[in-house]
Amino acid sequence: MTQNxxxxxxxxxxxVLLGALLLLLLVPLRIFIRAMRQNRDEPVFxxxxxxxxxxxxxxxFNVLMGDVFMNAFxxxxxxxxxxxxxxxxxxx
Numbered sequence: 001m002t003q004n005x006x007x008x009x010x011x012x013x014x015x016v017l018l019g020a021l022l023l024l025l026l027v028p029l030r031i032f033i034r035a036m037r038q039n040r041d042e043p044v045f046x047x048x049x050x051x052x053x054x055x056x057x058x059x060x061f062n063v064l065m066g067d068v069f070m071n072a073f074x075x076x077x078x079x080x081x082x083x084x085x086x087x088x089x090x091x092x
Contacts (some may be wrong), residue, residue, distance in 0.1 A: 005059030027057045028078055035085045042088060048081035 010018040029052035036045040055074050 005062060021059075025052060025059075028052050028082060029056070031082065031085060035088075039088070044081055044084045044088070048078070050086060051077055051081060 006018060006021070009021045013020075029049065032045050032048035032052060036042070036049060039045065048092070049051070055070075
């Protein structure tokens with residue numbers, strides 16, 4: 001049986017929890033897309049975009065923020081990619 005992470009978040013915490021989840025997913029995606037527009041040759045921006053899109057699409061068929069290893073993977077690589085993005089585009 002598959003579950004939708006967005007509906008589960010909305011059911012458990014209402015619009016506040018759903019909004020927080022969407023912010024965690026969409027704000028890094030927006031940062032990576034902006035950086036990718038400036039420099040299309042940098043693979044870090046593409047990898048960060050794919051990471052955010054992959055984790056967001058994973059939530060359509062599974063519960064987000066439920067698996068410890070999946071969360072650790074997302075946070076670890078998101079931190080690395082955001083640091084490299086800020087370093088190369090001077091966003092910080």
